[in-house]
Amino acid sequence: MSITNIDKFIEEAYENFRPYYNEHFTKGYAVAGAHFGDEGKGKIVDALASQLKKQKYNIINYRGQGGGNAGHTVIDSESGKEYHFHYLPSGGLKSDIILLGAGMLLDPIKVAEEVKVLPDTVNILVDERATLSIKMERLLDGYYESLRKSNGIPVIGTTGSGVGTTVAHRALRVHVTFGDVKNISRAEELSKLFKQTPDLPEEIANQITTEYCEEVLAAIKNLRIVCSDVIFQQCIKEGWAGILELSQAFGLDMIHGNSGHFVTSTHTTVPGALADVGLSEKDIPNGSVIVAKAYASKVGAGPFVTKFEEDDSDIAQYIYDTNGERGVTTGRIRDLGWFDCIAVAEALRKNGTHVLALNCMDTIGMIPGGMAKICIAYKHKVTGKHIAYWPYNQDEYEPVYYEVPTAWEIKHCTNEKDLPLEVWNFIAHIEYFTGGIVRYIGTGGGDKDIVKISEYGIMQINKQKKLIGIWFKKLV
Numbered sequence: 001m002s003i004t005n006i007d008k009f010i011e012e013a014y015e016n017f018r019p020y021y022n023e024h025f026t027k028g029y030a031v032a033g034a035h036f037g038d039e040g041k042g043k044i045v046d047a048l049a050s051q052l053k054k055q056k057y058n059i060i061n062y063r064g065q066g067g068g069n070a071g072h073t074v075i076d077s078e079s080g081k082e083y084h085f086h087y088l089p090s091g092g093l094k095s096d097i098i099l100l101g102a103g104m105l106l107d108p109i110k111v112a113e114e115v116k117v118l119p120d121t122v123n124i125l126v127d128e129r130a131t132l133s134i135k136m137e138r139l140l141d142g143y144y145e146s147l148r149k150s151n152g153i154p155v156i157g158t159t160g161s162g163v164g165t166t167v168a169h170r171a172l173r174v175h176v177t178f179g180d181v182k183n184i185s186r187a188e189e190l191s192k193l194f195k196q197t198p199d200l201p202e203e204i205a206n207q208i209t210t211e212y213c214e215e216v217l218a219a220i221k222n223l224r225i226v227c228s229d230v231i232f233q234q235c236i237k238e239g240w241a242g243i244l245e246l247s248q249a250f251g252l253d254m255i256h257g258n259s260g261h262f263v264t265s266t267h268t269t270v271p272g273a274l275a276d277v278g279l280s281e282k283d284i285p286n287g288s289v290i291v292a293k294a295y296a297s298k299v300g301a302g303p304f305v306t307k308f309e310e311d312d313s314d315i316a317q318y319i320y321d322t323n324g325e326r327g328v329t330t331g332r333i334r335d336l337g338w339f340d341c342i343a344v345a346e347a348l349r350k351n352g353t354h355v356l357a358l359n360c361m362d363t364i365g366m367i368p369g370g371m372a373k374i375c376i377a378y379k380h381k382v383t384g385k386h387i388a389y390w391p392y393n394q395d396e397y398e399p400v401y402y403e404v405p406t407a408w409e410i411k412h413c414t415n416e417k418d419l420p421l422e423v424w425n426f427i428a429h430i431e432y433f434t435g436g437i438v439r440y441i442g443t444g445g446g447d448k449d450i451v452k453i454s455e456y457g458i459m460q461i462n463k464q465k466k467l468i469g470i471w472f473k474k475l476v
């Protein structure tokens with residue numbers, strides 16, 4: 001089914017909506033990050049979307065949470081065109097409808113810019129409960145970071161996109177939603193709403209000029225503002241497939257993330273994002289996929305237990321040379337480290353799934369030395385005690401590593417039968433120490449560079465797991 005008139009489609013969705021829970025949904029997935037973000041969630045969303053398109057599903061893609069702090073480079077393999085998204089989900093190009101959900105923090109000017117370059121076949125709808133996050137919040141983000149610095153408090157190293165300050169305004173109930181402004185036509189009225197923010201430094205307040213508010217209003221007029229969960233439910237009732245796409249990752253969750261403070265300002269787990277958009281786990285009957293890289297990367301301040309040591313500088317250099325590893329939003333170089341089974345296991349547990357996707361498997365196979373470390377426990381720096389959960393005060397711990405041989409060449413591989421034994425052995429170790437099950441592996445930067453693991457692959461992994469099991473029993 002193709003949508004010929006999106007306004008009529010929305011009107012009918014409202015009219016046909018009935019307040020009982022629709023049990024007849026067909027397909028629904030969620031995709032979230034495992035560690036500190038930038039795991040390549042887009043590739044997995046893209047693979048799911050392609051699979052669903054082949055099965056003739058219409059796709060509705062829900063961006064779960066966050067705002068301009070996310071950054072995705074999306075390459076349309078059909079047209080070869082490159083897109084840079086911050087607000088739109090990375091699976092957007094293959095979707096029939098994109099919903100920017102109720103929990104999102106959106107700059108209308110920037111969203112309208114991203115929407116402008118999309119093909120007409122993609123319809124973008126913004127939830128009326130989503131919060132406006134404008135220049136004011138970005139300036140305040142920088143202002144608070146500099147206050148932290150001058151007061152001797154460690155800076156967070158935010159992306160500067162103003163998500164934290166927008167969430168703070170929401171908590172103070174001085175935020176402005178799309179529902180609040182969709183019928184406003186005078187810039188002065190909008191400016192008054194923004195300036196209800198308490199303790200707004202004068203130099204920031206002065207930047208929210210009438211001209212700027214006019215620009216914001218003009219951008220809002222170009223967006224379709226809806227009650228997105230009604231649209232979602234109606235689409236699912238019509239037999240569409242849904243994908244809930246999160247941004248950032250478990251390690252940045254505002255409560256469960258990195259030592260409590262070096263985190264973003266929204267939940268980054270699937271249960272948190274479901275609550276944000278107004279859905280429940282029933283809306284993702286096919287479950288969640290948690291995406292990790294075969295190594296770790298991080299931007300921003302805060303502990304990074306598995307960060308590479310000086311000795312690993314040739315490995316870091318190889319990864320920088322191969323994959324770039326720069327933040328899409330800020331351009332900052334990401335710190336690099338080893339795969340952390342403790343963090344990933346915690347991410348799986350708190351997302352309520354076992355399903356893992358492992359990106360950059362081609363890269364880890366080519367690192368100098370041909371051996372990769374994976375962190376299998378945290379050791380307390382003073383007591384020497386080992387733990388297998390993700391602790392709050394991560395600075396107090398150091399990693400316990402296990403070494404696994406890599407040395408494989410699988411760039412652009414798409415067939416699991418072409419994967420060497422070492423790959424299955426590596427995956428078996430990851431599964432063994434995280435309790436996860438790896439169902440996708442990324443083999444390159446392109447959207448087609450992916451291997452979906454089927455019964456054949458599961459057999460190979462299980463064979464390796466059996467060997468590891470025996471080996472570990474001997475060790476104990």
Ligand code: IMP
Binds near residue numbers: 156162252
């Ligand atoms: P904020 O989300 O801009 O407030 O930044 C808080 C922390 O989350 C900082 O360490 C950022 O570097 C990190 N962060 C936020 N969004 C992303 C992302 O999309 N990828 C990686 N790190 C992120």
